[in-house]
Every structure is written in structure tokens, then in C-alpha cells.
Amino acid sequence: MKRYLVAVPVCLGLAFLAVPAKAAPINVMADACSGCHGTDGQSLGAMPGFNTGAPDAKSNAELKKLLRDYRSGAREATVMDRIAKGYSEAQLDAIVDYYKK
């Protein structure tokens, strides 16, 4: 019972005070990618991540080239070629900039 009483302020504190430091920019187009690549590009599994901490992390410029190549068909993929064709080159660049902010 004592443990329960101690738990109250801690949990309420979490519920009300665990506010993210600042608002993430509203970028619905870029955030659509995180379904496969993880929130903020932090993929957990076989999908490539965009986060800079990953050992095989690609640079901003490398990612932009990769996406443009998927879009043009210069580079083969299982699915990213099909997805990249849904965006203009400028949109792909903007998506990379969002994840590499």
C-alpha cells in the first residue's frame, strides 16, 4: 500500500510534465516515411535508418542522390523505386533535409 502512495506523484508527474522539449516541425510529407524507417528515421530492423548515429548512416548528400536515383530508375530497389516516383526531386531533397536537420 505504501508503494502505491509513493507511485502517485511520480506517475502524475510523468503524465503532465513529460512534455517534449519543443514542437517538431509539422512535415506530414516527410513523416509519412517513418512508418517504415522509424520515428525521426530511427529504424529498428531491416529498414535503413536515417539517424546520424547509425553505423551505416548516409550523409545528407548521399541520401539525396540515392533517392533521386531511385526516382529516375538509375538504381534498383525492392520498393523504394516505386515510392520515390511519387515525389519531385525538390520534394525528395526536402524530405532528406527534414530527417537530417
Next chain:
Amino acid sequence: MMKLSRRTFSGLVGAAGALSAFGLSGCANAPKVVVIGGGFGGATAAKYVRRYMPDANVVLIEAGKTHFTCPFSNTVIGGMNQMALLERNYDVLANKYGITVVNDLAVAIDPVTKTVKVKGGTVFGYDKLVVSPGVDFKWGALEGYDEAASAIMPHAWKAGPQTVLLRKQLEAMPNGGVVMISAPANPFRCPPGPYERASLIAHYLKNNKPKSKVIILDSKDAFAKDKLFKEGWEKMYDNYIEWVPAAKNGKVTKVDAKAGTLETDFEKFKPAVANVIPPQTAGAIALATGLADKSGFCPVNPNTFESTLHKDIFVIGDACMAGEMPKSGYSASSQAKVVAGAIAAMMMGDKPAAMSAINTCYSLLAPDYGISVSGVYSVQDGKIANIKGAGGVSPSGAAYQFRKKEADFAGGWYASICQDSWG
């Protein structure tokens, strides 16, 4: 390190919800967003509203203490994985994102007073409401198939005890038993789902009950990724899967669960295991609120997913009609971000950005054989449509390595989308 029991935790979030309902939350003028449903759509909506609007007071109402995902539930039915893989909880949404998780059933929405009432009696006021209840079944629309019948002939079209029941029936079935899957007409949740299920059941039978087979009795003459499924079936399951289209009297018209029979216009079958996937509508709360039209699904503004029938209520996921977007977990999650962005913009007095969404769905035909369908969506001529030249399905006739790679990506997809929605 102090440990909170789940019971303590649920009690507390309930108390926090009650406080916010009476306007006692930390920020008196903070935008109030209520989300109904803790599946892919609702969980993602709650999370992304808080990402875009950290000062928003977000309440997520979900009846289940945990959620079992439909994606990958066919791998449990096929014996590749255990139920624990599918189970998600709301701890991260509550603790990291500061969402008030209310473990209760939303029973009434009042669009005039802008309130949601839960079974426990608490009433939650909202500025904006996101409704993501998934589907419910049209019990009785297929003669003889009601909720009681589903305890004998499982649908397993909502993951959970039904998934376990179907798996147990397959395990108990003798070698030589026939499994029948009744697949519904469009529209329904997860269009490739029945065929992935047939594949993974066939995979189990081939390795464990080689005298058995799966017969799909279909109410349709075509289905999602059908060429790719048929190609894989020919390669791996030639004697294990039989697909009977509507044109060849595949449509099941009557079910007798107690007798164990399925009937089409001309034939009566008594399979060892019957999996009946019934016709569906938007979830009950959407129907009760008048958010659905005659089709049983909810019409929405294609740019924002705001209901065309009730202002300040947004309907996403399987319950809404989203043009060319299929009813899938990825669609729901992507739509949730569109809604979160639209709500944040509206609350800040801005115009919502142009609608932009993706769907990517993998189907497994075997543990090492995956195929996918993808789409990139925008609003074109007032409707949500796939962008020309983008999307589509995996190539036909691809080499084994390609299918294997997509099976690996299916696992990566699942890990990422669950993290993006609940983690």
C-alpha cells in the same frame, strides 16, 4: 528502480483522465484533443499531435489494456511466431509523450457539446476529436454467421483470442483435414490478408500435415496482389491451396457453425477448420454517432480527414473512406499524421498543408518469401488518389533473392511501424 504494476498504472491514468475531463489539467487554455481507438491510426494520431503541439492536452481512449496487431497475426496462425510478438501497450505514449491513456470504452460522442462519454461514466470535452475505431462485423449479413458462430468458426480478423482459436484448431486438425477460408467482397480490412493467411497456413500444412489443404471460397473474382500470390502458390503450394472465385461459385451464402458447414449457391462443405471473414463496417462508435453513410463507412474531407457529416471530428483508418488508399495499418498510421498536422495547423490558426500519405504493405507467402504493394497519395480532383507512375506491386517472376529480401523487409517494416505508432 520502482516498478508500477499495470493495475496501479491504469488506475492512475484513469484518474488523470478524470482530472482533465473537469478542466483541472496543467494548462487551462491548452488545445484539447481526444482520440478514440488505440490501433495504428489512433496511437499514431495521439503521438503525432503531441509531437506537433507539445502543449496540447491529448486523451487516448482505448478499451483494451493492450493491442494485438493484425499485421503479422497470420504468422502466428501459421505457427511462425507467438502472440507476444503482436502485443503492444500504451506505456511509452503515456510516459514519454504525456498522453492521458484512458483504458475504457468510448460509448457516446456528442458532436454538439463536443464531448465523449466512456462506459465508466467519465465525460471528456474536446476541441478536436479523432475517431479511429477500425472495423466491426456485420453479424448476420452472411446468413448464420453471428458472434456466437465466431466462437466455433473464428474470423480471426481482429487479432487476439480469435487468432489463438484459429491456430489451436489448425494444430488439432488431423493430417488430411481441409481448411476453408471464406473471403468477403470489397471493401474490407487488409485486402491481401486472406491470401497471406492461406499461404502461411499452407506453409504449416506442407511441413506438418502434408495430406491437408486450404480452399479459399471467395466472394470476388480478383484480389490484391493476385498475380504475385498465384505465382508463389504455383511454386510452393501447388497441391496445398485452391482458390475458388465468385464466378466459379466461391461465394459463401450461408453458414451453420453448429453443423460445421459452409454453403455456396450450389454446394455444401464440411471442412475440418472453417475461417469465416465476414463483411465489415466502420466501428460501432462511428455508426452510433452518425459518422458513416449508407455504405457503412465514413465519408471525410480528403485533405484533412475531417468528417463531412460532423465538424471537428476526424475519422481515420479502416473506418473511413480514403479514396484509393487501402484499409491497412500503414494507411491508418499515415492518415493519422495528416490529421495531426491538420489539427495542429487549425489550432494555431494556420491552413493545413497539402495532404500527402503513403501506404506500404508486405505479405508473406512463406517465412523467406515476401511481396509488397505500395502507393503514394495526394488529393487529385477532390479525391485521394495514387500519384501517377508511383507505387504498385513487386515485380512478377523475380528471383528467390528478391522475395527473400522483401520477407526480411517485412520484418523490418513491422518493427518500425510498431515503434512509430506505439513507441
